[in-house]
Amino acid sequence: MRAFGVNVVALFAAVLFAACGPPIARNVPQPNTAAAAGIAAGAAAAITLADPQGAAARQEEKKPTDEKKPQKSQGSVPADVLDRLDEKQHREKAQQPEPEPPAPEPGAQP
Numbered sequence: 001m002r003a004f005g006v007n008v009v010a011l012f013a014a015v016l017f018a019a020c021g022p023p024i025a026r027n028v029p030q031p032n033t034a035a036a037a038g039i040a041a042g043a044a045a046a047i048t049l050a051d052p053q054g055a056a057a058r059q060e061e062k063k064p065t066d067e068k069k070p071q072k073s074q075g076s077v078p079a080d081v082l083d084r085l086d087e088k089q090h091r092e093k094a095q096q097p098e099p100e101p102p103a104p105e106p107g108a109q110p
Contacts, residue, residue, distance in 0.1 A: 047054075
């Protein structure tokens with residue numbers, strides 16, 4: 001029962017602060033945002049100087065891997081299919097014209 005009373009008091013304080021926030025918090029000191037930004041930049045620079053490769057390593061760890069996992073074969077390919085594929089490749093290679101040797105330049109002596 002006591003925890004319930006504490007929650008009610010905290011809820012009442014939160015509602016009171018939300019309703020009267022600006023007048024109550026008028027004299028609360030505000031942090032200097034420029035100083036906070038300078039401190040954060042200085043801390044980042046110090047960390048980078050301490051371990052220059054560390055920042056790059058952490059960025060690399062965050063990247064997802066693009067490597068494909070090997071898959072097991074679900075079946076086998078008959079040998080005649082592979083033979084036909086080899087024959088087709090040999091025929092295509094035989095039909096390609098051989099490249100001509102470069103012509104000698106005019107005026108050049110052999």
